[in-house]
Amino acid sequence: MSATISEAADGLPPSLRTLAMLAVGIAVFMAVLDGSIANVALPTIARQMHATPAEAIWVINSYQLAVTVSLLPMASLGDIYGHRRVYCWGVALYTIASMGCAVSTTLPQLVLGRVMQGFGGAGIMSVNGALIRFIFPRSQLGRGVGYNVLVVGTSSAAGPSAAAAILAVSSWPWLFAAQVPFGLIALGLSVVFLPRTPRSRHAFDLPSAALNAVTLGLFITGLDGLGHGEGRQLVVAELAGAVLAGVVFVCRQLRLRPPMLPIDLLIARPIFALSSATSICAYAAAIIALVILPFYFQYAGGLTAIQVGLVLTPWPAAVIVMAPIAGRLADRYSAGLLGGFGLLLMAAGLVTVALVPAATAAWPDIAWRLILCGVGFGLFQSPNNRLLLGSVPVDRAGAGSGMLSTSRLVGQTTGSAIVAMVLGLTHGGADSIVWATHIAIGVAAASAILAMGLSWLRMLGQ
Structure with missing residues (x-):
């Protein structure tokens, strides 16, 4: 039986806490992983379905669009009907849609399956932060957020590798079919161990x-x-x-009272607004760097795709190591201070990355710069997420969780568009790629510095 409201008032007992976090971790890992796992197989999918690259890109875009546009509505449904219920339905829809993608024989069928996956993924990502608030006692909320950041970071980094491993032994439908048993496990754990949470009485708008x-x-x-x-x-x-x-x-x-977009909280609680703005700027900075650097190292440095993947590994690896540590620190120290210092490290790391000569630098010379970026980003993430989630009333926990995920996706989308615009100014030569990289990394560093300033402003209210 799932935990009752009273049991979840200040966290679950330790014995149930682990199983509840396992339920959250498996589903969140799948939903985040799915944002990138199909990228590797896109050329194969396009060829087998007789689609152009422009048509095949909708296999990616449809998922991202469905997730982004439905996060806030799903979060509102979580406040109204219960976060556990929305989460379980999200896991169920995601799992069914994964099987639908696996058996698709035409591109429209696959795109429709990806849209359904996106809606299911939004059901998972919109309320997982709210559930963590009820799984862990308030004194250990940073620790729970740190574990969640660890899962998100690991799944983001594992996407291309997981896809390559599956495709090495099987065909692209198994990218989706392999997720079905994990979805069933996550659904079973969610039904039994996730806490029931208080519900709001307003209607869905x-x-x-x-x-x-x-x-x-x-x-x-x-x-x-x-x-x-x-x-x-x-x-x-x-x-x-x-x-x-x-x-x-x-x-x-x-x-509206309460609104779907928590604009009342953004106005009345400056810390909530600053934390959301900090997320947008920080995630934009990170995605700019992580998208432009493969072009830099491959075209200007002459590395293969596999070598580029290995060169970039220190960044996500540092985030994975730092996330739980930062989560524990966030339970004791100011999130504004920790996040600002982390973003300062990240900005410094980005500046040093822009100075490294791609054609002559040895791996250790690149690695320490990317580790600096990863440590800084990891030090920002957990404290920022903890403060954002903890700054909203309990009956609006879904709104806080939805805003957290929306801020991340808006930042990543904006950062990706900036990289595409900068690359559009180049003509494919090594010199122009170097020039474009310096511009993009400069924008990323400026975005990280802006996020740092926003983070430190939060110290005035803590």
Whole structure:
């Protein structure tokens, strides 16, 4: 039987806590992993389904779009119907959709399956932070957040390697079929061990969900088009539509109690607003570096794809090591101080990375710079997430969790678009790649410094 509300009021007993975190960890690992696991197989999928590369890219984009536009609505449903219920339905939908992807024979079928996976993944990612708040006592919330960051970091880093390992022994449908048994295990554990949480009494606002989807959908599509050289008029129309829908969305949220977009919390609780803004800037900085550096080392340094993967490994490895340590520190020290110092280290690491000559640098000379970035990013993540989740009322925990995931995805989407725009200015030569890398890393360092300033501002309210 799942834990009752009273049992979850200040965390579960240690014996149940481990199993509840296992339920959260397995599902979150799958949902985050799925954001990148199909990338490696994309050329094969396109060839077998007789699709162009532009058509096949929707195997990736459909998942990301579905996740992003449904995070806040799913978080609102979690506050209304219970985080455990939304989480379990998310795991179930994700698992069924994974099997649907595995048996797809046409590109439209696969894209539809990926959309369903995205909705299921949003059900998982929108409320997992809220569940952690009820799994761990408040005095150990940083530790729980640190474990969650560890899972997210590990799954992000493992995506390409896991995909390569599966494809080495089987075909692309197994990228999705292999997730089904893990989904069933996660669902069973979730039903039995996740805590029941308090529910809000407000109704679900369907117009807000639609406005949220239009705003974020047009914003992401417009940024993607801007980075990939689509027609200027279309891109301007998409971004203008996003702004218009966003204004209507925000105006509606100002009249709702409570709103789907927690604008009341963003206004009334500066720490919540600063933590969300810090997340957007920090994740944008990280994704800029992690997307541009493979081009730098491969085209300017002459490394193979496998060598590039090995060269970049120190960054996620450092995050994995640092996340649980930072989580424990966050239970004792100011998140604004820890996060700001971590982002300072990350900015310094980015500057040193921009100075390394890709063609002549030895692996140790590159590794220590990336470790500095990873340690800094890991030191930021857990304290920031803990403060963001802990700064919202218990009955709005879903809103806090949804805002945490939305901030991360908006930052990553913006950072990816910036890299695409910078690369669009190059013509494929080594010299132009070096120039583009220096610009992109400079933007990333500036974004990290801005995040550092926002993080330190939070010390005024702690």
